[in-house]
Amino acid sequence: MSLRATLIVVIIIVLGLVLWASGLYTDLLWFENLGYGFVFWNVFLSQWTVRLAGWLIFFLFLFVNLLFTRHVLVNLPNLELREKIIGTFLGRYLTPRKITLFLFVASLFLSFLFSSYTANLWLEARQFMQGIEFGLIDPIFHRDASFYVFQLPFLRSLYAFLQSMAIFTIILTGIVYFVANPPVQVGRRLVFLPYHGQSHLSLLLAFSFALKAWDYRLKMFELLLSPGGSFFGPGYTDLKANLPALWILLFIALLIVGLLVFNIFRRQTRLIFIGIGTLIAASIIVGSIFPSLVQQFRVDPNELAFERPFLENNINFTLKAYNLDKITTQNYAGLSPLEVEDLDAAAGTIENVRLWDYRPLLQTYNQLQGIRQYYEFVDVDTDRYYLDGKYRQVMLAARELNQSRLAEQARTWINLRLQYTHSYGLTMSPVNTVTEQGLPEFVIGDIPPFASGGLEVEKPEIYYGEISGDYVIVNTRTPEFNYPQGDENIYTHYEGTGGVPLKGIGRKLLYALKFSDYRILLSGEITGESRIMFNRSIRERVAKIAPFLRYDDDPYLVLSAGRLYWVLDAYTVSRSFPYAEPFGGINYMRNSVKVVVDAYNGSVVFYMADPVDPVILTYAKIFPGLFQALEEMPTELFSHMRYPETFLSLQARVYATYHMTDPVVFYTREDLWRIPNEKYAGSFQPVEPYYTILQLPGEEEPEFVLIIPFTPAQRDNMIAWMAGRCDGKNYGELLVYLFPKDKVVYGPMQIETRIDQDTLISQQLSLWDQRGSRVIRGNLLVLPVNESVLYVEPVFLQAEQSELPELVRVIVAFQDVVVMEPTLEQALLSAFGARGAPASEAEEPDRPIEPEPRETAEPEPGLEPPATVPELARRAQEVFQQAQASLKNGDWAGYGQRLQELEQILEELARLSGAATEETEP
Structure with missing residues (x-):
């Protein structure tokens, strides 16, 4: 290489190093400004320690093996190739010293490239060394769950690194031997490798097959992380067929190792091929065919009897994985009578x-x-x-x-x-x-x-x-x-x-x-x-400090002591919790951290919200000083902590199936639940968890909770509801209230259907939803009140040329009554008045808003509808045109008045039409 070319390469390398070092230093300044310089150094040193270890291992392994090929490169038995090289500038490098230097540099460079893989294993390596035990023993291999969460992933990555290193070295040394030593005819045989090369490659292959034997051992433990038939984790076939098959394959792999070592001293290549062929055949027969036969002819005909103990393992470990094993369940009547007085008593909820x-x-x-x-x-x-x-x-x-x-x-x-x-x-x-x-x-x-x-x-x-x-x-x-x-x-x-x-x-x-x-x-x-x-950006900022946590997509703003803060929920997750059913690519989750970011200064504080979670305790051990106790959070800030929607959504998905703790019921899925659908803006979607202030059964004060309802898998009636508590000492508690199975409590879709089938409501909504306006039906809220259930759905109206939705009506449903009124107070009074409450109760004089009567032959003052159906129809058309004119002019108050007037006309029209029908019946 010329001096100029060398200088250009050096300049490029120096510039690259300068840019890399400047990026590191600017990041360090950022971490130190936030008080997390120790996190930067912890991660930096961990990454480079693991990378240098991988680099050194790969370099030594590759360099030593390439040194064994040096004499072949020096002597170059391939005479044709030797003559070509000697005639060029490369001929001067065919000396032992220069070839050794070349092999050293090549090994150093190639191993450095491969070491980038090990740099990403720094966290797995730290977890492997510092993982905290769960105190939960698996029922198959009797190991703590921490082995599967913290140790097995690192061992699997280590195997992948070592096996890749072995295969790469085998290929590289094989190419050297093959190119430097052309095949020669020895008697009736064509010899591709010299004696030295055969011994060398036999040793490398023995190392690779020893690693393969270790791979089979790891696969035994990974049976606890494998999907089965009707559940996740090992079942009867895995324990009685797949596990013995893995032992057989492991011993065959070790046998091949022995044959390869034997081949170093005595040439028995045929035995090696027989061993490899045996391993391939065994993989097909005992590793695939035999387990399939056991499953098909022994397990499937009587699956529940064989799988029951393994199904119990899956249920128990899945509930623990998603923190559902401590859930509190209570019965909830659901159909108790509810009167105006009950609403007064539940003022904290209604308000x-x-x-x-x-x-x-x-x-x-x-x-x-x-x-x-x-x-x-x-x-x-x-x-x-x-x-x-x-x-x-x-x-x-x-x-x-x-x-x-x-x-x-x-x-x-x-x-x-x-x-x-x-x-x-x-x-x-x-x-x-x-x-x-x-x-x-x-x-x-x-x-x-x-x-x-x-x-x-x-x-x-x-x-x-x-x-x-x-x-x-x-x-x-x-x-x-x-x-x-x-x-x-x-x-x-x-x-x-x-x-x-x-x-x-x-x-x-x-x-x-x-x-x-x-x-x-x-x-x-x-x-x-x-x-x-x-x-x-809030998520970008916190993830830069602690990238090993999974963050919620929705940071929320908090006003505390006159300042603005962002609160972001962070989760510890794993993909390797034993026997636990995976959801969304993970099978373990905890809401273990609350992150608070000052919107003005950008300071970031990580609070440990679940101090018994072994995963967050492991991170706290790896990064001492990163997490603070939740008790250290200022009281006013703590009063705004929320049970996260993301976590409750996942827990609800899991619990919809895993509330069935009886293996027989679980296997038949006879009590399977689901998250119900609701109607929003004309389309159907799953009900989202929603926050509300609610007085829970047995509690004296209303509290902030996150709730979500359940329905049976094949029906629309409500079967239960789940609540995550957010306030004070009850923060983090999870409750499930069960409705009686012998009674029908309307679910969200049944209420949506009743709304659609209500003549007056559907007519009015259809009338609004004409050209020039759009009706938006908001979230249907299911509100537990006094052992009963109240349903509330807001109705918004948005002009076609406007992006300003206005809340124009509130729909309230309770048992067999559905009403729609301009306000919640009117809707509640109308609903319970329609249920037959005395007038003195339904229209108390001290209430600020009187309900609008829904079924009466008397018109409102000032409105004198004609006495005949044709005149009422004509009057309805006139009022409708007036309403459309008000809408076009943006006169929402006038528009609402015209619609109320139209509602009265339609009620009177319905009454007269019903009376006429009764008179003509025989």
């Missing part, structure tokens, strides 16, 4: 019925509180706060800055990096309050934010959020845009500790390299007090 569906509410927030085109609400969260001393469920969202919405000419480097640096404020509204125009009532909103109900927002700036993307630089000479006020903009300067200080030209250069942006280095706006913020 917090979630009328606002998060999807139309998100549109409403963006329309009413977006303020400017560059602000966006990307997600609506549900939480609870004390408003004027009352425990209230609310919905809230962060007003985030979306830089992509800036005008094209405004997307300059100064604007994107120095001026439009942060989002601003939040919007909050109670879940059950509605204005006369069908819009939410805000307790926090606008810019700058107002706050009512006893809440305060002292730091509305959000530098770290859900869509905070590229880096920004704060504390520069350019003032930061804070918020608009009339025709002017209000500016600010950052006063927090977030971001890495850009002290000196060195750091500017490093971050200019990191982000490939020379302006960081050259801009005169950046001072020594400036700070660069990156990794600002």
Whole structure:
């Protein structure tokens, strides 16, 4: 290689190392700014320790084996090849010293490439060495579950590495021998390898088959992680056929090892081929055919009798894997009488019925509180706060800055990096309050934010959020845009500790390299007090610190002590928990960590929410100081912890099958449950878990819970409901309430059907859902109240040319009654009045809203409908046209009045039509 070429290679290598080192250093500064420099060094040293170990092992193995081929390369028995090489510049390198150097460099380079695989095994290696025991012994091999979760994955990866190393070396040395030594005719045989080469490759093959024997041993343990017929994990066939087959294959592999070693001293190649052929035949016969015959002719005819003990193992381990073994079940009547007095007693529940569906509410927030085109609400969260001393469920969202919405000419480097640096404020509204125009009532909103109900927002700036993307630089000479006020903009300067200080030209250069942006280095706006913020997206930020956790997709905003925080649920998961049924690619899950991120400073705190989870305890052992006890979380922040929807959804999916703990019932699936469907915006979808404030049976006070209903697999009536508790000392408890199996409690789809079949409701919904408007039926809420069940569904109306849905009606269903009224209070009173409650009960004078009568021949004051059916029909057409005109003009109040008038006409029309029918009947 010429001097110039060598210089170019050296420059490229040096530049690559500089870029790599600068990336590491800038990451280190970021970790240290957050107080997690020890995590950076822990991961860095672990990765490189494991990589260097793999590099060294691979290098020594490859280099030593290639050294055995050196004499062949030096002497080069292939005379034709030798003559060609000697005639070129390569001829001068055919010396023992230079060939040794070449083999050394080649082995070093190739092993370094392969070592990148071992670098990814650092966490498995640490878990292998530091794993905490579960205290749960498997019933087959009598090993703790930690062996399968922490040790077996590493052993499997180690086998893959060693076997790959062996096969690669065999192929490489075989090529050397074959090229350097052409086949020769010895008597009547064609010899492909010299004696030395045969011995060498026999030894390498013996090593490979020894590893294969170890592979069969690992596969025995992996039977506990294999899918069976009707359940996950080993069954009768696995234990009586597959396990013995693996032992047989293991001994055959060891026999081949012995034959290969024997072949080093005495040439018995035929015996080796016989051994390999025996292994292949045994793999087919005892490894495949024999287990199939056992399953088909012994197990299948009487499967339950043979599989019952193994099925019990699967049930028990699956319940433990998803933390369902500690679940509390209670009976729930479901059909108890419910009167107005019961609703008064359950005021905590009724006052917090979630009328606002998060999807139309998100549109409403963006329309009413977006303020400017560059602000966006990307997600609506549900939480609870004390408003004027009352425990209230609310919905809230962060007003985030979306830089992509800036005008094209405004997307300059100064604007994107120095001026439009942060989002601003939040919007909050109670879940059950509605204005006369069908819009939410805000307790926090606008810019700058107002706050009512006893809440305060002292730091509305959000530098770290859900869509905070590229880096920004704060504390520069350019003032930061804070918020608009009339025709002017209000500016600010950052006063927090977030971001890495850009002290000196060195750091500017490093971050200019990191982000490939020379302006960081050259801009005169950046001072020594400036700070660069990156990794600002909440999920990206926390995953950078602890990538071994699985994170929820939905961080939620919390207002605490006047500051804004993001709370993100993190999970410990495994794919190798013994005997446990996998769901979504995992078969073990715990909500073991709550992550809190300061929206202003970007500080991140990991709280250990499940201190008995062996997986999180193992991580805490690997990373001492990373996790804090949940008791150390500030009390006000802890009051906003939620049972995560993701976790409850998975637990509900599992429990729908694994509530059947009797193996006979489980096998026949006679009590299989499912998550019911509901109707949303005209289409059907599975019911999502939803938060509500509810007074649980036997409890004195209402509390914030996450609930989801169940129905039988083949029917629509409700069979049970599950609740995850969120408040105080009860946080994390999981409850299941069972309805009587001999009674029919309506499920969500049955209520949806009853709504569709109600003549008055369906007529009115169809009337609204004409051209120019769109009806959106929100989530159907199933609310347990006083050993009974109440169903509530909001109805939204959205004009075709508008993105502003308005809540116009509330549907309430209870047992055999379905009503739709303008408000929840009216719907409740109407529903229980329709059930035959005395007028004095249904229309108490001290109630603020009177129910609208549903079946009466008397018209409302001011409305004198004609006495005949044709006149009523004509009047209905006129009112309908007036309603359409109001809708076209955007007069929602007038539109609602016309619809109420039309409803009265339709009721009267239905009454007269029914009376006419009765008169004509014989």
